[in-house]
Amino acid sequence: MSAVLNEQAAPVPVLEGWFTLDQQRPHLLGTRCTACGTYYFPKLKGYCRNPDCNGESFEEVPLSRSGKLWSFTNASYQPPEPYVQVDKDAFVPFAIAAVELEKEKMIVLGQVVAGTGVESLRAGLTMELVLEPLADGKLTWKWKPVA
Amino acid sequence: MxxxxxxxxxxxxxxxxxxxxxxxxxxxxxxxxxxxxxxxxxxxxxxxxxxxxxxxxxxxxxxxxxxxxxxxxxxxxxxxxxxxxxxxxxxxxxxxxxxxxxxxxxxxxxxxxxxxxxxFLKPQPGDRPDDPDWVRFRLGITNPTYFALYARRRIEMYGDTLEDFAQVKIKNAQHGLSNVNARYRKVFNAADVAASPMVADPLRLMDICATSxxxxxxxxxxxxxxxxxxxxxxxxIAAISTVTPTFASALVEMPDIATDSAVAVPAQSFRAALPRKAYEEAGIGPADVSVAEVYDLSTALELDWIEDLQLCARGDAARLLREGATRVGGRLPVNPSGGLACFGEAVPAQALAQVCELTWQLRGQAGERQVANAKVGITANQGLFGHGSSVIVKA
The missing domain is CATH 3.40.47.10 (Thiolase/Chalcone synthase)
Structure with a gap:
């Protein structure tokens, strides 16, 4: 009985190791070159891609939880697999945000939280990272406008 | 050179x-x-x-x-x-x-x-979390997502409108009407485009090119x-530019989920780099260009290319369009062939098709879509994996 409860309670991420599972203050997990400071998301190991850097050592770092909305769109139709498929009539269009992280100087994509459509978005809005499940129950990161 | x-x-x-x-x-x-x-x-x-x-x-x-x-x-x-x-x-x-x-x-x-x-082009089957193409589809990010993000950015930064994007389609449809090699030869008006379903806001089905x-x-x-x-x-042929991007990427490129970080070196536009190298190689400048064939994977992307080709200042392409400058008969026709809007993309043939069109234009053999007095033409395209090109053809 308790094993079943635990199983239900344990959140399963859509991508293992891409973000923390802290429901209140989740972070995307990237790496940073210890030589030149360049951030990587998804995580890069091995060799730094900055053409002026010979760095081969990386540290795992949580990325900033908020940034400015660079641009946005939506998915009016259900994306193809491997996106989790639901019945065609049950599909609810969702918005997608490109958010600029100031400290990392990078733009990261992600869905926008359910219930927030493109009509309520404007470039420059502050967006913060939250976790929400996809249709298969697995958690993904999403961007949410800060009220 | x-x-x-x-x-x-x-x-x-x-x-x-x-x-x-x-x-x-x-x-x-x-x-x-x-x-x-x-x-x-x-x-x-x-x-x-x-x-x-x-x-x-x-x-x-x-x-x-x-x-x-x-x-x-x-x-x-x-x-x-x-x-x-x-x-x-x-x-x-x-x-x-x-x-x-x-x-x-x-x-x-x-x-x-x-x-x-x-x-639509789909990813390969199987679970592959190390493949960025698999990852982005898993998260619900399709090809039109990227084009739509660039299009919306234009709206937010420069005040472009959905009507501007529709006008690109209308113009290119008009150009392709007499092109025997074009797949779609049909006149479109603003109502036709507005009636087509929204795929990825602000892009409608008629704003996005097909595959052919x-x-x-x-x-x-x-x-x-x-x-x-x-x-x-x-x-x-005066120039063939096939340069790679320069780190760090300024735009999120398909199929990536993020840009590079510009912490150590400044962000750079890949699209703008392609024609820059071509101009340098040819010893020809944007002011010399009489006609351009650009990769209009979406209507809005044609406007981005016009600016990347330095045919106007950043943010001014919609003004050029509204003035009629970019249609055949205008001072700087863009996509006289009808572009991808009329062709749909046939990947390994498309960059060559652009050069074919410029050749007919420079020889004065383009019939109803002939650009008057065409002397210098430039192409531009961009695809996956850091590939892109820009070719300059001169009379």
Whole structure:
């Protein structure tokens, strides 16, 4: 009985190791070159891609939880697999945000939280990272406008 | 690098774009035979066959140069195959130019052809969290997502409107109307575009290009060879830019989920870098351009390209469109062929099709879509994996 409860309670991420599972203050997990400071998301190991850097050592770092909305769109139709498929009539269009992280100087994509459509978005809005499940129950990161 | 680095365009040919359901080799041979006939060069005299590969046709597509050479009849030419996604055709052209300028051959056939599956392009099956293409589809991010993000950015930054984007479609549809090689030859008005379903806000179905079957072929030679066969006045290729992006990327590129971080070095635009190198190589500037063929994967992307080509200041392309400058008859026609809006994308053939159109324009053979007094044309395209190209053709 308790094993079943635990199983239900344990959140399963859509991508293992891409973000923390802290429901209140989740972070995307990237790496940073210890030589030149360049951030990587998804995580890069091995060799730094900055053409002026010979760095081969990386540290795992949580990325900033908020940034400015660079641009946005939506998915009016259900994306193809491997996106989790639901019945065609049950599909609810969702918005997608490109958010600029100031400290990392990078733009990261992600869905926008359910219930927030493109009509309520404007470039420059502050967006913060939250976790929400996809249709298969697995958690993904999403961007949410800060009220 | 100037005029002595030029090569001549002796002939061009295309197989009409469409969904013909045939083998891509058949399209390619038709295009090649048309190009040979246009050039007056005998197939036996072609010394180098440079094929643009397609990954969708399996084994023969990946050995495109040899596949086409066999279908045309083995005659002992040197052979090469290039793969560079949407820039495959330009890379095949660059391979031919290198052979010609190094003296390894005098005259070459460059060829690209594709057969596309029905419907939207989809990722390969299976669970592959290390593959960025799998990851983005898993998260719900499709090809139109990227085009829509760039389009919305224009709205937010420059005040472009959905009506502007629709006007690009209307203009290109008008251009393609008389083009026998175009797949879609139909007049569109603003109401038609507005009635098409929204795919990825702000882009509607009519703002996004389809995928097509098609083939394009070009016969190129040294300037000396052109002179020898009485074609001293043939249009010249003055530049072929196929540079990679420079780290750090300014835009989220398909299929990535994020840009590079610009903490250590500044962010740079890949699209803008492609024509910059071409202008430098040709010793020709944006002010000299009389016509452009750009990769309008979406209507809004045509406006981005116009700015990347430095044909106007950043943010001004919609103004150019509204003034009518970019239509045939305007001062700077863009996509007189009808562009991808009328063709749909046939990946390994598309960059060559752009050069075919510029050749007809510079020869004054473009019929109803002829750009008056066309002297210098430029192409631009960008595809997956850091591939892209820009070619300058001059009279």
């Amino acid at each position: 100037s005029t002595n680095r030029d090569i001549a365009i002796l002939g061009v040919g295309m197989h009409p774009w469409g969904k013909w359901g045939k083998n891509f080799v058949e399209y390619g041979v038709k295009a090649a035979r048309d190009a040979l006939a246009d050039s007056g060069v005998n197939w036996r005299d072609i010394q180098f066959v440079s094929g643009a590969a397609t990954i969708r046709n399996g084994y023969p597509g990946q050995v495109a140069g040899a596949t086409f050479a066999q279908a045309l009849g083995w005659q002992g030419a040197q052979v090469n195959t290039s793969y560079a996604a949407c820039a495959s055709g330009s890379q095949a052209l660059a391979a031919a130019r290198s052979k010609i300028l190094s003296g390894e051959c005098e005259v070459a056939l460059v060829i690209g052809s594709d057969t596309t599956p029905k419907g 079957d098609g083939a394009a072929a070009i016969i190129v030679s040294s300037v000396e060879y052109a002179r020898k066969i009485g074609k001293a006045k043939a249009p010249r």
